[in-house]
Amino acid sequence: MATYKEEAIVLRAYDLGEADRILSLITAGRGLRRAVAKGIKRTRSKFGGRLEPFTRLHAVLHEGRNLDTVVQAEIVRSHAPLRADFAKFLFGEAMLEMIEKSLHEDQNIPRLFDALCVTLDILEGDVEDPALLLAAFELKVCALIGYHPRLDRCLHCGRKIEGERVCMDLCGGGIACDSCSSSLESRLAVSPENLSLMRSLLNEDMATIAKRGESHRASRDALVTAFRFSESFLDRPLKTRQVVLHYLDSR
Ligand SMILES: [Zn+2]
Numbered sequence: 001m002a003t004y005k006e007e008a009i010v011l012r013a014y015d016l017g018e019a020d021r022i023l024s025l026i027t028a029g030r031g032l033r034r035a036v037a038k039g040i041k042r043t044r045s046k047f048g049g050r051l052e053p054f055t056r057l058h059a060v061l062h063e064g065r066n067l068d069t070v071v072q073a074e075i076v077r078s079h080a081p082l083r084a085d086f087a088k089f090l091f092g093e094a095m096l097e098m099i100e101k102s103l104h105e106d107q108n109i110p111r112l113f114d115a116l117c118v119t120l121d122i123l124e125g126d127v128e129d130p131a132l133l134l135a136a137f138e139l140k141v142c143a144l145i146g147y148h149p150r151l152d153r154c155l156h157c158g159r160k161i162e163g164e165r166v167c168m169d170l171c172g173g174g175i176a177c178d179s180c181s182s183s184l185e186s187r188l189a190v191s192p193e194n195l196s197l198m199r200s201l202l203n204e205d206m207a208t209i210a211k212r213g214e215s216h217r218a219s220r221d222a223l224v225t226a227f228r229f230s231e232s233f234l235d236r237p238l239k240t241r242q243v244v245l246h247y248l249d250s251r
Contacts, residue, residue, distance in 0.1 A: 001063040010055045011096045031108035035068040054079035091130040094240040128213045136201035138226040150174025170232040
C-alpha cells in the first residue's frame with residue numbers, strides 16, 4: 001500500500017475510541033477519501049491541532065484497504081471564523097455535506113475541490129447573503145458533476161424561455177414551459193424572477209454573488225429550487241438542508 005501527499009479539506013470528522021478521529025476528506029487529486037488520524041485527541045498530538053470540518057491541509061496519507069491513515073498534516077487554513085458564526089457554519093456545513101453526498105468514494109473531479117476552496121474562502125469574509133452563496137454553490141456543483149441545470153430553453157419543445165412562469169422538470173434536469181409541464185410527474189413551479197435569479201447564480205462567479213442582495217423571499221425560493229434540483233439525482237437525503245431552511249424561516 002502506497003503513501004501519498006494531498007491537499008485536502010475535512011468534510012466531516014468523528015471520534016473513534018479514546019484517542020483517534022475518523023476524517024472524511026475531499027482531496028485535490030484523489031477525490032473523496034476516508035482516513036483515520038491516530039492519537040489526535042492526545043494533548044501532545046503530532047498534528048498540532050484538531051482537524052475539524054472546514055480545515056484545509058497538506059497531508060501525507062498511507063493508503064489502507066478500507067481506511068487511509070493520516071501520517072502527517074499541516075494546516076493551510078483552519079477556517080476558524082466559519083465555526084464561530086452560526087449562520088456561516090450552517091451554510092458551510094450544507095456545502096460540505098453536498099460535496100460528500102454527491103461523490104462516490106475515489107471519484108475525482110478536481111474542479112470540485114477548487115470550487116469548495118474558493119467558496120469557503122469567500123464565505124469566511126464579507127457575504128451579503130450566505131443563502132444565495134449556498135444556492136449558487138449547489139447549482140455549480142450539479143454542473144461540475146455532470147448535471148448542468150438547463151435553464152434557457154424548454155427541455156421538451158426547445159422553446160426559448162423569457163419572462164414567463166415555468167416548471168422545473170425534476171427528472172429531466174432543467175425547465176419545461178407551461179404547456180409541456182402539465183404531464184410531468186415530478187415538477188416544481190418556478191416564477192420568472194426565480195428563474196432569472198437561478199440563471200445568474202449559475203453563471204456569475206462566487207465573488208460577484210457574495211455581493212448580491214435579494215429579498216428574503218427571493219433568496220429562499222432560489223435555495224429551495226436549488227435543493228430540489230440537486231435532490232433529484234442525489235440518492236441520499238441531506239440532513240443539513242432542513243436545518244438551513246428552518247433557520248431562514250426563523251429570521
Ligand atoms: Zn415546452
